[in-house]
Amino acid sequence: xxxxxxxxxxxxxxxxxxxxxxxxxxxxxxxxxxxxxxxxxxxxxxxxxxxxxxxxxxxxxxxxxxxxxxxxxxxxxxxxxxxxxxxxxxxxxxxxxxxxxxxxxxxxxxxxxxxxxxxxxxxxxxxxxxxxxxxxxxxxxxxxxxxxxxxxxxxxxxxxxxxxxxxxxxxxxxxxxxxx
Amino acid sequence: xxxxxxxxxxxxxxxxxxxxxxxxxxxxxxxxxxxxxxxxxxxxxxxxxxxxxxxxxxxxxxxxxxxxxxxxxxxxxxxxxxxxxxxxxxxxxxxxxxxxxxxxxxxxxxxxxxxxxxxxxxxxxxxxxxxxxxxxxxxxxxxxxxxxxxxxxxxxxxxxxxxxxxxxxxxxxxxxxxxxxxxxxxxxxxxxxxxxxxxxxxxxxxxxxxxxxxxxxxxxxxxxxxxxxxxxxxxxxxxxxxxxxxxxxxxxxxxxxxxxxxxxxxxxxxxxxxxxxxxxxxxxxxxxxxxxxxxxxxxxxxxxxxxxxxxxxxxxxxxxxxxxxxxxxxxxxxxxxxxxxxxxxxxxxxxxxxxxxxxxxxxxxxxxxxxxxxxxxxxxxxxxxxxxxxxxxxxxxxxxxxxxxxxxxxxxxxxxxxxxxxxxxxxxxxxxxxxxxxxxxxxxxxxxxxxxxxxxxxxxxxxxxxxxxxxxxxxxxxxxxxxxxxxxxxxxxxxxxxxxxxxxxxxxxxxxxxxxxxxxxxxxxx
Numbered sequence: 039x040x041x042x043x044x045x046x047x048x049x050x051x052x053x054x055x056x057x058x059x060x061x062x063x064x065x066x067x068x069x070x071x072x073x074x075x076x077x078x079x080x081x082x083x084x085x086x087x088x089x090x091x092x093x094x095x096x097x098x099x100x101x102x103x104x105x106x107x108x109x110x111x112x113x114x115x116x117x118x119x120x121x122x123x124x125x126x127x128x129x130x131x132x133x134x135x136x137x138x139x140x141x142x143x144x145x146x147x148x149x150x151x152x153x154x155x156x157x158x159x160x161x162x163x164x165x166x167x168x169x170x171x172x173x174x175x176x177x178x179x180x181x182x183x184x185x186x187x188x189x190x191x192x193x194x195x196x197x198x199x200x201x202x203x204x205x206x207x208x209x210x211x212x213x214x215x216x217x218x
Numbered sequence: 219x220x221x222x223x224x225x226x227x228x229x230x231x232x233x234x235x236x237x238x239x240x241x242x243x244x245x246x247x248x249x250x251x252x253x254x255x256x257x258x259x260x261x262x263x264x265x266x267x268x269x270x271x272x273x274x275x276x277x278x279x280x281x282x283x284x285x286x287x288x289x290x291x292x293x294x295x296x297x298x299x300x301x302x303x304x305x306x307x308x309x310x311x312x313x314x315x316x317x318x319x320x321x322x323x324x325x326x327x328x329x330x331x332x333x334x335x336x337x338x339x340x341x342x343x344x345x346x347x348x349x350x351x352x353x354x355x356x357x358x359x360x361x362x363x364x365x366x367x368x369x370x371x372x373x374x375x376x377x378x379x380x381x382x383x384x385x386x387x388x389x390x391x392x393x394x395x396x397x398x399x400x401x402x403x404x405x406x407x408x409x410x411x412x413x414x415x416x417x418x419x420x421x422x423x424x425x426x427x428x429x430x431x432x433x434x435x436x437x438x439x440x441x442x443x444x445x446x447x448x449x450x451x452x453x454x455x456x457x458x459x460x461x462x463x464x465x466x467x468x469x470x471x472x473x474x475x476x477x478x479x480x481x482x483x484x485x486x487x488x489x490x491x492x493x494x495x496x497x498x499x500x501x502x503x504x505x506x507x508x509x510x511x512x513x514x515x516x517x518x519x520x521x522x523x524x525x526x527x528x529x530x531x532x533x534x535x536x537x538x539x540x541x542x543x544x545x546x547x548x549x550x551x552x553x554x555x556x557x558x559x560x561x562x563x564x565x566x567x568x569x570x571x572x573x574x575x576x577x578x579x580x581x582x583x584x585x586x587x588x589x590x591x592x593x594x595x596x597x598x599x600x601x602x603x604x605x606x607x608x609x610x611x612x613x614x615x616x617x618x619x620x621x622x623x624x625x626x627x628x629x630x631x632x633x634x635x636x637x638x639x640x641x642x643x644x645x646x647x648x649x650x651x652x653x654x655x656x657x658x659x660x661x662x663x664x665x666x667x668x669x670x671x672x673x674x675x676x677x678x679x680x681x682x683x684x685x686x687x688x689x690x691x692x693x694x695x696x697x698x699x700x701x702x703x704x705x706x707x708x709x710x711x712x713x714x715x716x717x718x719x720x721x722x723x724x725x726x727x728x729x730x731x732x733x734x735x736x737x738x739x740x741x742x743x744x
Contacts, residue, residue: 055394057428058394058431061429062433062436064433066436068466151455208455210454210455212455
C-alpha cells in the first residue's frame, strides 16, 4: 500500500519536474519566437539589416511625411555622432540621400556598429534603405571623422495616420580594429 | 499491539528530535512550516527596515540621509526581500502546516525535498543580502532587473542572479510538493470539490509556480551570460533586444503577482465562513474563479510595459484581457460579501484582518483597473500611483491575509490562545497606519511623482511627509505582532481542538497543538 503510494508520488513528481524543466526551456524558446513574431508583424521598429531592392514607386505628390533623424552613442563613449540634418520633409515613393557624421576622438583604431530603430514600430516595414552605414561595421582610424551616407525611400503604403517617422541610430563600440 | 511497539522501537525518532539538529534535519511538515514562517517573519522585518530607510529619505524633499545609489539599492532589495523572502515563504509555510491537516494526510508527500527546499532559502538570502557589503553595493536597477541598466551592476550581479536561481529552485520544489500532496495524499472521501478553499488556491498557485518560476530563471540566466559569456540576448549591438527581456520577465512577473495573492484568497475564504458562521457562499464558483484568474495571468503580461511602444491591436488586447480579470475577482469579492450577509458575525482579530483584506484589496483591484486603461497608463506608468496600487494588493492584500492566517491558526499550532486584546490593537494600528502610508501615494502618483527616485519636487512634500509618518507607524506596529506571536508560543490560555466556535474542517478535529504526525489513520470525511 505505502509502496504503491510512493511509486505514484515519484511518478507525479517526475512529471511535474519535467514540466518545470520544459518551462525553463520555454523561456529560451521565447527568444527565437520573439524574433520570428517581430519579423512577421514588423512590430519592434527594426528595419532589415540589408539593402532594400530599388523599386519604382508611384510618388504621391500631395503627401509629405516628416522623417526625424536621431543619434545616440551607447554607454557614454566620447564619440561624436550626429545626423547632418535633424529633420526632412519627404514625399513617399521618392528616394532621398542624407548622411550621419561620426568622429573617433580616441587615439585608437576602433570598429563601431550603428543599430537602427524606427518609431512608430509599424512604420519600419515601410522604411526602405537602399544604402546605409548601418549595414556594415565601420572601421575608424585614430582621430578619424567622416560622413556616412544613408539612402532611403518611404513606401507610399505607409499608413495614412503616420505623419512623422523617427529613425534612431545607436552607435556601439565593438572594440579596437583588428589588422587583417 | 506488540507489532506497533516493535515498529516504534525500530524508529525511535517518532517525536521531534532534541536540540538544534531537529530543525536542520527535520522532514516533518509542521517543523518545516514553522521554519518557513519564522524565516518569512525575519525577512519581513529585514525588508521592512529597508522600507523605513526609503520613507525616511522621502520624508522631506532634497537628499537627507542616504546616497541616491544606496536609496536605489534599498528599493531594489526591499522588493526582492519582501516578495521572495517574506510573502512567498510565508505562504509556503502556511501550506506546509495546513495542507496535510486539511486533507487528512500524515505529512507532505515528499518530506526530504521539503527540508531541502526550505534550507536553500537562508543561503539564497545570505548571498543576496551580502551584496550590500560588496564594492559597488547591492543591485540598484530595480527588482525587475531590466537590462541594460541591470548589466551595469557591480560585483553584486552574479550573486543576485544565483540567489534568484536558488529561490526559484526552492519555490518550484515547494510547488511540486504541494501538487503531489494534494493530488495523491487526500484522505478517502476527500474529493477535489470537497477540499477546503485554501488547499484549492494553493494547488492552483503551485501550477503557476511550476510554469512561471523557470521562465524567470531563464531570463536571469540570459542576463548572466550577456554580462559574462558574450551572448547578446538583450544587447542591441549583437542583434539582441532589451525589450525582449521585459516580455520574458513579465511572462513570469504577472503570474508571480497571482502567486502572491491566490493563497491569500484561500485564507480569507477559510476565515470569513468561520466567523460569519455560515458555509462559504458559491464554493464551486470560487474554485472556477481562481482557475480563471490563473489562466488569464499568462496572457496579460504586456500591460506592465504599455509604454515600450506597441501597436494599437496589442495595446487593446492586453487592456481587454487585463480588465477581464476583474470578472472572476469580482465573483470572489461578491462571494465573500454574500458569505457575511446575514451571518452571525463576530470580529475576532483574524476576522478583522479578513474583512479589511476584502475592503482594501478591492481598492487595490480598482486602481489596477485604472492602470489597465492603456491611454491613462501612459500617465501613471512608473509613478507613485503604481506604487500605491501594488502595495494595496500586496500589503493590505497578501500581508494582511498572512496575518489573518497567523492569528487564525496560531492557537491550533501552539495550543495557546493569543492575547485577543493585543491582537485587536495590532489590527487597528496596522489598518489605520497602512492607509496613512499608502493612500496619499495615489495622489502623489496622479500628480506625477516618479517612483525609485530619492528626491522630489517640493509640491509633493506634504503628502510624502504624511506617507512617511504612516510608514513609521505601520513599521512600529509590526513589533507588536512579533510580541504577540512570541507571547503565544511561550504560553497563554489553553486552546481546545475546535479553537473557533463551530469551525469546520479536518484541522479542527485534531487536538491543539496537533500531534507530531497528524493523521496516521486516515480520517473519515463526510
